[in-house]
Amino acid sequence: MVRTPCCKEEGIKKGAWTPEEDQKLIAYLQLRGEGGWRTLPEKAGLKRCGKSCRLRWANYLRPDIKRGEFTPEEDDIIIKLHALKGNKWAAIATCLAGRTDNEIKNYWNTNLKKRLKQKGIDPVSHKPINSTDQTGSEPKKHKLGSSGSARLLNRVASKYSVDSNRDILTGIIIGNSTTIGDDSQNSGDVDSPTKNSTSALLNKMAAASSARTSILINNTSTSPGFSDNCSFSDEFFSNEEISDMYMNVDDVGFIEELKGILSCGGADAGDIKDSPEVNVSDEMHFLDSWNEEDDLDLEKFVSSLDSKIGVFI
DNA sequence: AAGGGCCTCAACCGCTATAGA
């Protein structure tokens, strides 16, 4: 793409802003409102490029910006959202009133990342460092208290939140509507006739994950699925959360489909805590075989999962 | 007091996405 460089013109000032420049920018924006950044500097009497003006306003001068130290609650939210979304600073910032993406990014890089490392937690995967070593294998634990469907959902989510396919999953989780089957990143095999059902599964899982995000944000201090040290626990979704998901999703048809996916053998969503475990040994065997894979490849996993759709769901 | 290293964070850079002509 051919672009006109925005800051290469002669006479354009760079570097730290002076109080006088700030005043000019504030005065202009209070009068005219935001927008028209390209022509703003000339109109406002500033020798800056429009982009610089926009950033100065967005990151520093905007009246709704909250300044000062981050609270422990904000720390908690950032860590949890980072675990879900990765380095999507703008997306994280939308959940923290008055904080900018730049501020959160800086705070993460200078404080939170170090703090997690000191606690022995990998700031990328949000797993204990000694569990993300060279082997890439995860400890095998089978939570007997989970329903089979919840476990399947949890383990798929857990698996793909930490490896090279993280972007695909987190992209879906944060609400991008791109489907797995449509995603051009997923090799040239998009025409596979078996892809659609798995895509539907993963998309529904992702929609459920979006519902979970709202639960997380609204209830950060007690959100299950995360341990106290802010790393992911073995399970992303508790049965209680999955029940909550049904109450957070508007589309009745979707809820019915989601129930089918999560209920593992036909248990009612409302009764999911007591749902019987059906096909659990097959499912566990299938997932364990994937846990032993060194190369975690989503495309490969999807193909395998597809063949099991009728078995597990 | 000096100066070297480290840390923080505002600002910049390069890129993609999107809207509109």
Add this chain to the structure above:
DNA sequence: CTCTATAGCGGTTGAGGCCCT
């Protein structure tokens, strides 16, 4: 449909302050 301008994003840089020797 193509091209261009603009907005927005994430990664990186560097000035200035702080701390330690």
